[in-house]
Amino acid sequence: xxxxxxxxxxxxxxxxxxxxxxxxxxxxxxxxxxxxxxxxxxxxxxxxxxxxxxxxxxxxxxxxxxxxxxxxxxxxxxxxxxxxxxxxxxxxxxxxxxxxxxxxxxxxxxxxxxxxxxxxxxxxxxxxxxxxxxxxxxxxxxxxxxxxxxxxxxxxxxxxxxxxxxxxxxxxxxxxxxxxxxx
Ligand code: IMP
Ligand code: MG
Numbered sequence: 001x002x003x004x005x006x007x008x009x010x011x012x013x014x015x016x017x018x019x020x021x022x023x024x025x026x027x028x029x030x031x032x033x034x035x036x037x038x039x040x041x042x043x044x045x046x047x048x049x050x051x052x053x054x055x056x057x058x059x060x061x062x063x064x065x066x067x068x069x070x071x072x073x074x075x076x077x078x079x080x081x082x083x084x085x086x087x088x089x090x091x092x093x094x095x096x097x098x099x100x101x102x103x104x105x106x107x108x109x110x111x112x113x114x115x116x117x118x119x120x121x122x123x124x125x126x127x128x129x130x131x132x133x134x135x136x137x138x139x140x141x142x143x144x145x146x147x148x149x150x151x152x153x154x155x156x157x158x159x160x161x162x163x164x165x166x167x168x169x170x171x172x173x174x175x176x177x178x179x180x181x182x183x
Contacts, residue, residue, distance in 0.1 A: 011170060014161060014178035018153060023135075023163060023177065024058070026152045030133060031062020034103070034150060042066040044100045044127075046093065048118060049073040050172065051107030054164035055135040055152075059105065070095050072121075074114045087117045097125040103150075106134040107164045112146035119146070136160065136177070 034043075042065055047056040049071050060067055073090040102122055109115050115132050122130050133150035140157050161167050162174030171178070 012167070013181045014171070015181055016176060017155075017160060017179045018163075018177040020175050023152070027055070027058045027135075028062050030150055030152060031059055031064075034059075034133070035062070035064040038063075038065045038101060040065075041101050042068070044068045044070055044095055044097060044102050045105050046097075046102055046118070046122065047071045047105045048107070048114060049091070051164050051166070052105045053107075054172070055107055056105045059133070068095055072118060074118065076111075076114055087113050089117060089121060093122075093125070097122060097127045100127050102127045102130040104130065104132045106132060108136040108138070108160070109134045109146065109148060109151075110138050110141045111143040112141075113144055115148070116144045116146045135163065136165075 043063065045056060045060060045067055047053065047069065050073070052071075056069070060069065070093050071091060072093060075088045075090070104115060104118055104122065106115055109132070115134070119130055119132065131149040132146070134148055135152040137148055137151045137154050138157055139154055159167065159180045160177050161171035161180060162176055162178045164172050165177070166172045167180060
């Protein structure tokens with residue numbers, strides 16, 4: 001696969017993993033499946049910031065049922081000072097979710113802790129249903145039991161960037177998914 005050099009602004013090197021065409025074809029399929037599953041209903045998309053933004057902006061344009069959007073922020077501190085299982089959720093949800101169909105939108109599911117904490121939080125709000133859609137899933141890294149109804153791509157235990165996903169807050173603007181090159 002083509003290797004992409006990091007630039008002079010200090011980006012570390014990465015290589016292409018999923019190109020724009022592949023991602024967009026898959027996003028369209030997900031949108032069609034979601035539209036079919038919720039026919040005759042409406043949906044509240046709850047995006048998990050910041051990684052969801054590019055995926056969610058694309059996906060929502062292929063969902064044909066009425067949609068409202070909401071965001072929640074999540075930070076995990078795996079490599080920081082906090083305990084490994086800490087997931088800090090910020091930002092209140094202003095749309096009442098009681099009786100609504102809720103779809104949590106994630107850029108990537110790794111251990112599954114973030115998605116699982118958010119789903120539990122939403123369940124307490126008594127929605128009619130709550131499901132998860134993620135662009136990328138790393139099933140080998142899951143540490144909690146999490147049911148992800150819609151997934152774009154399943155990947156291995158590797159660190160990826162772009163299409164909203166970051167490494168140290170950079171690379172989110174890349175229009176494709178890349179894999180960091182070790183070393
Ligand atoms: P969790 O482990 O499933 O709770 O995922 C926590 C968060 O870690 C995700 O929402 C992402 O923000 C981040 N993350 C996990 N794996 C990757 C990756 O490969 N690239 C970029 N961010 C990642
Ligand atoms: Mg991150």
